Amino acid sequence: xxxxxxxxxxxxxxxxxxxxxxxxxxxxxxxxxxxxxxxxxxxxxxxxxxxxxxxxxxxxxxxxxxxxxxxxxxxxxxxxxxxxxxxxxxxxxxxxxxxxxxxxxxxxxxxxxxxxxxxxxxxxxxxxxxxxxxxxxxxxxxxxxxxxxxxxxxxxxxxxxxxxxxxxxxxxxxxxxxxxxxxxxxxxxxxxxxxxxxxxxxxxxxxxxxxxxxxxxxxxxxxxxxxxxxxxxxxxxxxxxxxxxxxxxxxxxxxxxxxxxxxxxxxxxxxxxxxxxxxxxxxxxxxxxxxxxxxxxxxxxxxxxxxxxxxxxxxxxxxxxxxxxxxxxxxxxxxxxxxxxxxxxxxxxxxxxxxxxxxxxxxxxxxxxxxxxxxxxxxxxxxxxxxxxxxxxxxxxxxxxxxxxxxxxxxxxxxxxxxxxxxxxxxxx
Ligand SMILES: NC(=O)c1ccc[n+]([C@@H]2O[C@H](COP(=O)([O-])OP(=O)(O)OC[C@H]3O[C@@H](n4cnc5c(N)ncnc54)[C@H](OP(=O)(O)O)[C@@H]3O)[C@@H](O)[C@H]2O)c1
Numbered sequence: 001x002x003x004x005x006x007x008x009x010x011x012x013x014x015x016x017x018x019x020x021x022x023x024x025x026x027x028x029x030x031x032x033x034x035x036x037x038x039x040x041x042x043x044x045x046x047x048x049x050x051x052x053x054x055x056x057x058x059x060x061x062x063x064x065x066x067x068x069x070x071x072x073x074x075x076x077x078x079x080x081x082x083x084x085x086x087x088x089x090x091x092x093x094x095x096x097x098x099x100x101x102x103x104x105x106x107x108x109x110x111x112x113x114x115x116x117x118x119x120x121x122x123x124x125x126x127x128x129x130x131x132x133x134x135x136x137x138x139x140x141x142x143x144x145x146x147x148x149x150x151x152x153x154x155x156x157x158x159x160x161x162x163x164x165x166x167x168x169x170x171x172x173x174x175x176x177x178x179x180x181x182x183x184x185x186x187x188x189x190x191x192x193x194x195x196x197x198x199x200x201x202x203x204x205x206x207x208x209x210x211x212x213x214x215x216x217x218x219x220x221x222x223x224x225x226x227x228x229x230x231x232x233x234x235x236x237x238x239x240x241x242x243x244x245x246x247x248x249x250x251x252x253x254x255x256x257x258x259x260x261x262x263x264x265x266x267x268x269x270x271x272x273x274x275x276x277x278x279x280x281x282x283x284x285x286x287x288x289x290x291x292x293x294x295x296x297x298x299x300x301x302x303x304x305x306x307x308x309x310x311x312x313x314x315x316x317x318x319x320x321x322x323x324x325x326x327x328x329x330x331x332x333x334x335x336x337x338x339x340x341x342x343x344x345x346x347x348x349x350x351x352x353x354x355x356x357x358x359x360x361x362x363x364x365x366x367x368x369x370x371x372x373x374x375x376x377x378x379x380x381x382x383x384x385x386x387x388x389x390x391x392x393x394x395x396x397x398x399x400x401x402x403x404x405x406x407x408x409x410x411x412x413x414x415x416x417x418x419x420x421x422x423x424x425x426x427x428x429x
Pocket of ligand 1: 011048132
């Protein structure tokens with residue numbers, strides 16, 4: 001093949017950036033065939049020149065300042081693998097788009113927070129981000145292109161591999177959150193500062209992106225309701241098992257009569273649901289469309305290989321001249337659908353209380369629920385220990401979040417309730 005290669009400048013040579021270099025070296029032939037021309041990295045940027053990254057960077061132009069990649073006349077496409085919604089990643093993407101250079105990025109934080117402005121800046125210049133959501137799963141392409149003919153009603157997903165690994169290990173080994181988190185950090189499955197993952201922020205970034213694509217509206221990270229997995233305990237896994245559920249951290253975007261609701265929180269899902277069986281570091285995305293029905297996608301959501309697979313697929317699209325507006329439709333065609341606050345959510349709930357085992361306690365609790373128009377579906381009490389705290393688990397029929405919150409505030413104040421109640425929302429399959 002004698003065609004001039006498509007040239008890349010890769011900023012960031014960590015897990016993702018180094019993975020991209022490795023994939024392009026190992027799969028050069030298949031990439032060239034599908035791109036219609038060779039693809040060659042010609043310039044890179046990272047902080048530490050001396051670090052061994054397991055890939056050959058000899059002969060590549062090295063920039064200490066990543067933004068300089070955008071001004072390199074020999075670079076056709078900028079690949080941003082630094083990360084973060086602000087700082088050098090944002091400056092580089094803006095500089096590249098201003099220069100009319102296509103950008104491929106794995107950066108969900110940037111797209112979730114500044115995605116609307118970035119799309120405006122991009123105009124008809126490609127800004128691709130398949131790797132930003134669910135790593136190797138082609139979720140962006142599936143929603144934006146594969147399902148483009150549908151009205152989507154719901155998109156739900158396991159969007160954070162670290163949380164799914166922790167929850168899976170807690171369930172399988174009957175261990176507590178803090179213990180499993182510490183081990184995950186040792187094994188490299190969780191960051192030294194794990195808060196973005198375990199507090200649900202990373203999943204919320206990805207959900208905001210999926211919701212924008214699914215419902216054709218401007219990306220809106222600030223309206224996502226976010227809860228993480230710190231409060232889930234080994235006891236809740238035992239109770240879930242008895243009730244026929246699995247506990248998963250889900251991101252859910254749903255079209256309701258009042259608008260779009262977007263939320264990330266731990267959920268009880270029926271054991272038979274496909275998403276209940278997605279374990280370990282795997283991710284899944286489930287979309288429901290009016291003509292297609294339900295589509296379930298599953299795969300590796302992180303790591304060098306899966307992420308590089310997604311980044312290079314975007315590069316191939318650019319090489320082929322395949323172009324779709326960043327958010328699926330032109331900015332002017334995006335609908336201003338309102339966001340629904342969490343207080344308006346309706347659903348079923350799992351509520352675990354630790355109460356002193358004495359007569360009248362259950363009557364007090366059920367009285368509060370009745371006062372808030374919440375009807376019980378089931379009640380489970382584990383063991384008896386008169387005078388000591390025992391777990392009581394209540395599941396409810398469908399009710400409003402605001403009513404449930406009001407009830408919990410009163411239940412917390414009951415003298416017999418010893419710990420902060422644990423609330424986990426029950427999601428349909
Ligand atoms: N890891 C995954 O599995 C995964 C999956 C999907 C999406 N992503 C996204 O991909 C992006 C990169 O993630 P990662 O895991 O590859 O991160 P990482 O391993 O921490 O790598 C970040 C890279 O950026 C470089 N860098 C940081 N600040 C820089 C600066 N000011 N100038 C030049 N280079 C700079 C670092 O240089 P040094 O190496 O010299 O320190 C490093 O090579 C993030 O947006 C992340 O959310 C990651």
